[in-house]
Amino acid sequence: MFPTGCSSSTSPSRPDRPRSRSTRPTEMRVALVTNIVSPYRAPVFRRLAETPGWRLRIFTSAKTEFDRSWNVDTGGLDVVRVRGASLVRRGRTLHLPLALPLALRRFRPELVVSGELGPRSWLALLYCVVARVPLVLWTYPSRTGGQRAQGWRLALRQALLRRARAVIGMGAQAREALTAWGVPDGAIHDAPNAHDAEGLHKALARVDPEAARRGLRAGLGCRDRIALYAGRLIETKGVAPLLDVWDELAPGLRSSWTLLLLGSGPLEERVRHAARTHERGEIVHVRAVPESEVAAFYAGADLLVLPSLEETWGVVANEAMACGLPVCGSRLAGCADDLLLEGETGWVFDPHLAHDFAAALQRALDCPDRERLGAQARRHAACFGPDAMADGMRRAIAAAAERERGPA
Structure with missing residues (x-):
């Protein structure tokens, strides 16, 4: 565990001048x-x-x-x-x-x-x-x-x-x-x-958080609170288990939330079908946008969901936490042991156990201290x-x- 404080070629592939082995190199x-x-x-x-x-x-x-x-x-x-x-x-x-x-x-x-x-x-x-x-x-x-x-x-x-x-x-x-x-x-x-901390900071500086929240709700029909998934829509990212587990949550809990899936990939039709078959605003899909536009989605959301079945790291968690979002994340994501601290920066679950996944997601949606966890997530992300x-x-x-x- 790490501490919580803290040819696009620009050079041609050419021979370099040999250096004498008899003298110690200066570089x-x-x-x-x-x-x-x-x-x-x-x-x-x-x-x-x-x-x-x-x-x-x-x-x-x-x-x-x-x-x-x-x-x-x-x-x-x-x-x-x-x-x-x-x-x-x-x-x-x-x-x-x-x-x-x-x-x-x-x-x-x-x-x-x-x-x-x-x-x-x-x-x-x-x-x-x-x-x-x-x-x-x-x-x-x-x-x-x-x-x-x-x-x-x-x-x-x-x-x-x-x-x-x-x-x-x-x-x-x-x-x-x-x-x-x-x-x-x-x-x-x-x-x-x-993550690209400087690039994200510049992108956030161009975003009005309140305007971003209003835009997601008015422009996309999202509800008052937003659980964001951001990534490719492929099997290993856990998109299908996320949609299944979402339906297991109590309707009263889901009634004020939108599950917003931002991304493109082979599972797009599955996501679009889920959006069509749920009440308006419960599940919303937006195809992948340029990196510079993702900051507005972080600014307008309430938490990030990272349901990966396999993930070498999951840099989206770094980015979301740097934007002040707590993360409800899979223990199988490579970043889980370092970034995701249960009850401190987010919530952790096993994506292969539906009851464990559902329980963590319920804790996240029900949590009265999401802003506190988001602030701690931002501080912790600064160490990475x-x-x-x-x-x-x-x-x-x-x-x-x-x-x-x-x-x-």
Whole structure:
């Protein structure tokens, strides 16, 4: 538990001038290998790039994912798009950055940080073995993902993790999974996930909360109180169990509430059907909007519902809490152990147990102290910003570099 206080390429993939091995470098070249630069990662990467004595270059596989419409400003970052292939499987994108070893060879980093435990990191390891530089793995398995890894998949992950000088995990659930996979406790460095705090603050500054509340009620027909779901409408997000459990609540409790689902995806028809078959204003659906417009929904809602059946983190919880919303969330979301404190910042439930889910949702809708919980949620979310995440990643990189140098 963490304390409650506190080629969009901008650089061509070109050879860098070799550095003499006989003199100590004046800066450490750090390569960070990831799939894309997302809106909430860009502020973290900028802070890492500002680290004194570092030269950071980010190697990506794509500008965005197939189911995202992000247009991220990477200004100020040294970003190189790596040639390769991308495949969509089971609603997820698998990137194969085949030219990664060559791209790393041109940059000649002293250390490589690679995200996730798939082909990208095996290619990064290939470079690290040949160049004799340390590898830091950055991975964020949730409790569910950690328990599901078995057989040859688990063996491959464990083999990769054994070659890492340090491992970056995002919070308590990642540490739990990594420890179960055999990573020594001292090799794990916590860097809990962060939202784009600055971008959200700017978006909120443009929103009049009262106008937002009136807009949702007058424009969309929402009732006096709003329970917000914000995310993709897919199976693993727990949308179907949420709709089922909503119907189990007492009609008198639901009568003053709207369940507002903001998002797009394969389950849209299920959501639209629910909206049509309930009384006007009880269930409302709005298709996904640009990131800059989501702040108005946070400002106009009373609480967030995060019903995930599987979620590496759930950055929507960071955002909602930063806007002063308590969260009724699944214990299977990767953020649950760190962000969701029962009765303090929200309410926690097991989404596979309908009675537990319904009881938590009833506590949330019935709670007379939602404003107090919202204020505590805002304070707690402030501990999980880009600075904290960048600090955790720096600790891992520094530890790996020190371990590589060995005793003085």
